[in-house]
Amino acid sequence: MQIKKGKLAIIAGDGDLVLSSIKSCKTQNINYFLIGIKEFYKDLTFPPDAYLSLNNIGNIFSILYKEKIKYIIFIGKVNKPSLLRLRPNLITIYYILLILLYYFRGDNALLSKIYNIFIRKGFKVLDVRKLLKKNxxxxxxxxxxxxxxxxxxxxxxxxxxxxxxxxxxxxxxxxxxxxxxxxxxxxxxxxxxxxxxxxxxxxxxxxxxxxxxxxxxxxxxxxxxxxxxxxxxxxxxxxxxxxxxxxxxxxxxxxxxxxxxxxxxxxxxxxx
Structure with a gap:
């Protein structure tokens, strides 16, 4: 995978493929920043550069801008939470309101809405298969x-x-x-x-x-x-x-x- 300029953010949930993604970045000398979703990312081999709970996931954009991230991949399992069980901070409430109409329409509608939010903010979301060709x-x-x-x-x-x-x-x-x-x-x-x-x-x-x-x-x-x-x-x-x-x-x-x-x-x- 060719990333000529800019840093890659790995937004990681649970699963073995997260580790494969990190190793692939190291092999290809890709400059990456690992963001672990606290309730799901549990790999102690590679501690994340930043941890985010679902309750403060809205903070992700300030982190991405601060780290001058250009590229993003999403990898690993993150279960869809019950909104009633969340205790979100204010910025996360804002993003929940943006996706609320899509939350109960099915996974694809919700994920496509989330994808579009990242794109509109200027990030390039990459197909993880480009990083995991051996998988x-x-x-x-x-x-x-x-x-x-x-x-x-x-x-x-x-x-x-x-x-x-x-x-x-x-x-x-x-x-x-x-x-x-x-x-x-x-x-x-x-x-x-x-x-x-x-x-x-x-x-x-x-x-x-x-x-x-x-x-x-x-x-x-x-x-x-x-x-x-x-x-x-x-x-x-x-x-x-x-x-x-x-x-x-x-x-x-x-x-x-x-x-x-x-x-x-x-x-x-x-x-x-």
């Missing part, structure tokens, strides 16, 4: 041949398409499928909870799959679908037989470890 899902590790007695290519494409249709409703990136139908859909509690809900069904004798895709019209600067070692372990423990992801539009945390686990647990993997 982009591709089809090099597809192991379809090993499972062709269990599933057809037509079924794989069908499952991918029904996950896309579900995502078009802005309800979630993930579904669990089996026998040409959706068994469970991701809700606000996320993919880990979806996998746990499947485990409670006791359907481990079937060839059920997790399908995780980029929602149609999703703002790609936030929350690209991500899997990693934790996802694979949870899938195995739940009895799900594998995973379908969207190549080029999904990220894999710690790819080497992720694919070692897929092989170890004899799980199906296919990037469409």
């Amino acid at each position: 982009i899902a591709n089809d090099k590790n597809n192991n379809y041949k090993k499972f062709k007695k269990k599933i057809t290519l037509d079924q794989i494409n069908y499952y991918f398409n029904i996950a896309k249709r579900n995502g078009s409703l802005d309800k979630g990136q993930s579904v669990i499928v089996d026998k040409n139908q959706i068994l469970l859909r991701e809700d606000r509690k996320g993919t880990d909870n979806l996998i746990l809900r499947y485990k409670l069904l006791n359907r481990s004798d079937n060839f059920s799959l997790l399908v995780k895709i980029c929602k149609p019209n999703q703002n790609i600067y936030f929350d690209l679908p991500t899997i990693g070692p934790k996802t694979i372990k949870n899938i195995f423990l739940s009895g799900i037989k594998g995973i379908i992801v969207e190549k080029n539009n999904s990220l894999i945390a710690n790819p080497e470890e992720t694919f070692k686990l897929i092989k170890k647990y004899n799980l199906f993997y296919y990037a469409v």
Whole structure:
């Protein structure tokens, strides 16, 4: 990624990809400033240059201007808070009012509004994939041949398409499928909870799959679908037989470890 002039702000939530982003910056000699979201960023390996709680997140722009930030990436998980539980300072209240009409319309509407606020203030928001090229899902590790007695290519494409249709409703990136139908859909509690809900069904004798895709019209600067070692372990423990992801539009945390686990647990993997 070419950043010829200016400093990059990494606005970081939870997850292994934050560490990958920092290491990528160091490898490429990118001048970065790490802002950790206090309730979510917990990595002690790289203490943030600034910590912000959701209650004072409105202070972020004064920090960005002070540090002469030009570029921004958003990386890591930040759960959407209940407005009633926040105790925001005055500047944060101002920004809450700016996004209030979008807060309950769905994630994409809200994230696009937040994105536009940063753009209008003169910042350039970057696609995190430019920083995490080694973490982009591709089809090099597809192991379809090993499972062709269990599933057809037509079924794989069908499952991918029904996950896309579900995502078009802005309800979630993930579904669990089996026998040409959706068994469970991701809700606000996320993919880990979806996998746990499947485990409670006791359907481990079937060839059920997790399908995780980029929602149609999703703002790609936030929350690209991500899997990693934790996802694979949870899938195995739940009895799900594998995973379908969207190549080029999904990220894999710690790819080497992720694919070692897929092989170890004899799980199906296919990037469409």
